[in-house]
Amino acid sequence: MPDKLIQELDDETHTKLNIEQLTRITAMVREYQGNVKSHLTQHQAKKSSWADRIADRIALFGGSWTFILLFALFLVSWMVLNLTRYAYDKPPFILLNLILSCISAFQAPVILMSQNRQANRDKQEAILDFAINYRAEQENMEMKELLERMDQRLERMERQISRQ
Structure with a gap:
């Protein structure tokens, strides 16, 4: 800017x-x-409280490529391991489905809380921007009025000089 x-x-x-x-x-x-x-x-x-800050960090990590890649690696590892003779969660991977459901059940509200706080921050910034712009517009109007008065004075002075 x-x-x-x-x-x-x-x-x-x-x-x-x-x-x-x-x-x-x-x-x-x-x-x-x-x-x-x-x-x-x-x-x-x-x-913000400590819980709010933790929610923000979880949302930040949960919405990153690092999380996506690590989670994809976890899923593939789980499936590969459970397709071998050491399987403890054979297909259709019921335990994996339970784990995924629990993660989703906790992660979704945490992300929503973080988004609500971000929306509040954005609203405060918008209000502040409006106040700054409004004040700047007021100052511009005052300057315009002052310039118009100065212009009128200058015209009067030029008329007086031309009469003399």
């Missing part, structure tokens, strides 16, 4: 900024974004 902002500011022909000004603006935007993100992260960390 800061690079996009620099490009937009640099493209404006009537407000060409020098490198120092562009650097200062970029630094301010990055610092502001960092402060907002760190504040939200700290607020969420204070608000």
